[in-house]
Amino acid sequence: MSGVLRPAPVFSRRRAGVLLHPTSLPGDKGKLGQQARRFVDFLAQAGMTVWQTLPTGPTHADLSPYQSLSAHAGNPEFIDLAELVSLGLLNADELTCETRKRALEIAASRFLSESWQSTMPDKQDAWRQFLSDHKAWLDDFALFVAIRDAHGGVPWYEWPMPLRHREPRALEAFRGQHQGAIAQVCFEQFAFHLQWQAIRHYARDRGVLLFGDIPIFVAHDSADVWAHPDMFKLDAQGQPLVVAGVPPDYFSPDGQHWGNPLYDWHAMAAEGYRWWIDRLASQQEKFDLLRIDHFRGLQAFWEIPAADARPVNGHWVAGPADAFLSACFEQLPDLPLVAENLGIIGADVEALRQRFSLPGMTVMQFGFDGSPSNPHLLHNHKEHDLVYTGTHDNDTTLGWYQSLDEGTRNHVNQYLRVTGDQIPEQIIQAALGSVSGLVIIPAQDLLGLDSSARFNTPGTVTNNWIWQLPENYPAAARPDDLRAQVNLYGR
Structure with missing residues (x-):
């Protein structure tokens, strides 16, 4: 390899x-x-x-970039409001007097208005292209955020059953009643995309490359798990059957309980790892180099029963290893990956990394x-x-x-x-x-x-x-x- x-x-x-x-x-x-x-x-x-950088997705209330609401979306908190003034989507008074949330709503309303569309045709072309290029994840994410907001921010597995289980009639009815909220989410992702790509070009023009980070697992309360429950080990109510963590070791005598739902790797393999390949492609659009956090989980991961979630009760389960990485590089031959191989790493993990010529990490403090x-x-x-x-x-x-x-x-x-x-x-x-x-x-x-x-x-x-x-x-x-x-x- x-x-x-x-x-x-x-x-x-x-x-x-x-x-x-x-x-x-x-x-x-x-x-x-x-x-x-x-x-x-x-x-x-x-x-x-x-x-x-660390992962750049929208976070939960704890602000951790490793527990994101989406594996694809950008964090709207990063959007620079002053840049929206320069586009004519906000004025200086709105920038200083409105809350951030209200300022983004004003900007979206102007952007989606017929009068603004007629004066900025290039941005409208870019908008339509963005919606088309990112449809595979954006539609689900925008709907997810709108439903979540409409229910007071509770996680998707506490929504009414028809929405929790994505019943088509329930989703269609919600879309019809909340078109503005859904369009707002799409606009914010578009604004993030424009500003991120502008910074990437600015950096590249000055010889600076961008290096991103991909957590191996995703948050339970995320658009990804809600939209693709069949890709995760969940019960009929959407709750994890098993969760991620690490076993007891020198650094954590009790082990660590992360709580992320674990992938159903057999289901992912049956679809050619398409979910993961799409995830990697969306990050490759943002970065020149990507680190996979907890790379060792591709060789074997620590599976903890949800019913008794003490890390000591977990066990090692073989990961997708070579089959997964081969599929990723077959579809994305220029995928620029780094393996996070910190902690207690066995020879089998290092052998996997080296078979795919992936750089690893060392830390002076260690x-x-x-x-x-x-x-x-x-x-x-x-x-x-x-x-x-x-x-x-x-x-x-x-x-x-x-x-x-x-x-x-x-x-x-x-x-x-x-x-x-x-x-x-x-x-x-x-x-x-x-x-x-x-x-x-x-x-x-x-x-x-x-x-x-x-x-x-x-x-x-x-x-x-x-x-x-x-x-x-x-x-x-x-x-x-x-x-x-x-x-x-x-x-």
Whole structure:
């Protein structure tokens, strides 16, 4: 297989990039306008040529991008309202006086009006093309959101039975009564699409590529599970029979209960994995590189009975492995995938990854367990893999270093030849010097921030996903110094 697949263009040369979710950009009027362009300009000035984000779908109330309402849709919270002013869909007073929700409703009403359509024919052509190109998921998603909103935001498996089970007459009646709400959702997805593609072109013109993230599982309360219940292991009421998680290990003595419904891989195989291939294609439309989170779940996944959902009661079940990846690459031969292979990963998972020539990940913070064979140590890095100082689930590198016991801290100092007052700069420099072709640095590390800037703490449900860049980040991160280091290591 390795002789068939070509490396993604991202790996055509050594590169450095930054991990920053768009929600962390400053400002409260949206992210995909001036603030995103400003960040791309900062990356270009610093010599960084990759911008990695977390999943970009609409979230639930907990704000986790890994529990999205859709595997395809964009988060309307990212839409930059000021960009809608420049299109004539809002005026300056509406931008400052209306709520975000009301501003988007005004913009949609104008966009869909006959008078606006006649003055902007190019945008109407793009609108019709967008609806046609994305019909496979957009129709279901728009209907899902409209029904969910009409029922006070309760999950689909608590809707009235006819809507829960997608009875055609019930869906048709709802469409007839809520055309405006459905059109609103479609407009917001169109606005997200236009702004995202504009940023992608802006970034590409400045030598910056976009790197996205795909959670292996999807949320139970999502348009995907509601629209395709036969692709998941559900009972007659739409409740999961089994759920996803991980077994007890060194990092979580009780295991982890994620609660996501598990795929019926036999049903997916019978349809040629079409659901997954469509999902990958829609993300490839947005990104130049894609990471599959929890890649090991394709080799084998931890299945926990819903009736007794303690992780210890789960068991390993074989995943679709080679058959799935072969189907994906047959349909999408240029699919640019990275495998998230962190945690306790067996030889079978690594063999699957290597059969398909997929880059894996190493994390500088994970290297110091005392073993010289630890794959996260610099001398064990591989040219075709990625190296991170830390991930979105880790403490910042400064916070991590400050929390180490004295013995581990001395190990870090000795191995990297650093002292405490050089953290995180020297760890960033070490990562840049790695043989790995792509190094990714969280924005918090570039700014030398401590644990107060941590983005997510797994296993907790408060104070996650809300950190934002300070307004002065372009100067505080010293982009010219960064560029000099990037150039020093041929990135």
